[in-house]
Amino acid sequence: MSDSIGEKGKIIIIVAPSGTGKSTLIKSLKEDFRDLHWSVSFTTRPMREGEVDGKHYFYISRDEFLKKKDQGDFIEWAEVHGNFYGTSLGFVSSKVNNGYSLLFDLDVQGADNMKRVFGDEAKAIFIAPPSIEALEERLRGRGTDSEDVIKLRLENAKGELSRRDDYDFVVVNDDLSKAYSDLKAVVEGILQS
Secondary structure, three states: OOOOOOOOOOEEEEEOOOOOOHHHHHHHHHHHOOOEEEOOOEEOOOOOOOOOEOOOEEEOOHHHHHHHHHOOOEEEEEEEOOEEEEEEHHHHHHHHHOOOEEEEEOOHHHHHHHHHHHHHHEEEEEEEOOOHHHHHHHHHHHOOOOHHHHHHHHHHHHHHHOOHHHOOEEEEOOOHHHHHHHHHHHHHHHHHO
16 A cells, blocks of 8 residues: 555556566566555456466456446456456556555557556556567577467567557666666656656
8 A cells, every 4th residue: 555645556567578578577576566466357267276356367257247348347458268358447446546556467559558548647667678589589498389479479579669669668678687676666766756
């Protein structure tokens, strides 16, 4: 919760192409900033073992999701592998208005929608690879994706990188510890503003 009563929370969005180390950086942020809350999305995906409703996601039926979507409750939503995922305007507004700062991991489109709704209240941080070549090396080094998936991720990354200057902050992940130090400083600045 924020320090002073009545103070609004902050909205911090992390945007990055696949393979830039975003998940590792976010994990460190969550460990170091205990007052920074993870935004909980709604999904129609079945709950997996070990997951908790309201912590990992809000699990709802397809019909409930579509009703919320039609009522305009989602800031952004997507259908992924036959399941719907969405960020609730009601959830985000309630948390922020009650002094909670929220952390988001969004794609370019999701970040655009957050900025459209919240304007300068939402601060977007773009995590960039040092180069497309370095990103390709990382993606290949993971050994988790087929050649077709790597090519698709690289094409998507080129489009995302062309938008890097559209965000409030850019952190280049050439060296993980330096990138985290830079990211941590940005987040501290946002939270203190």
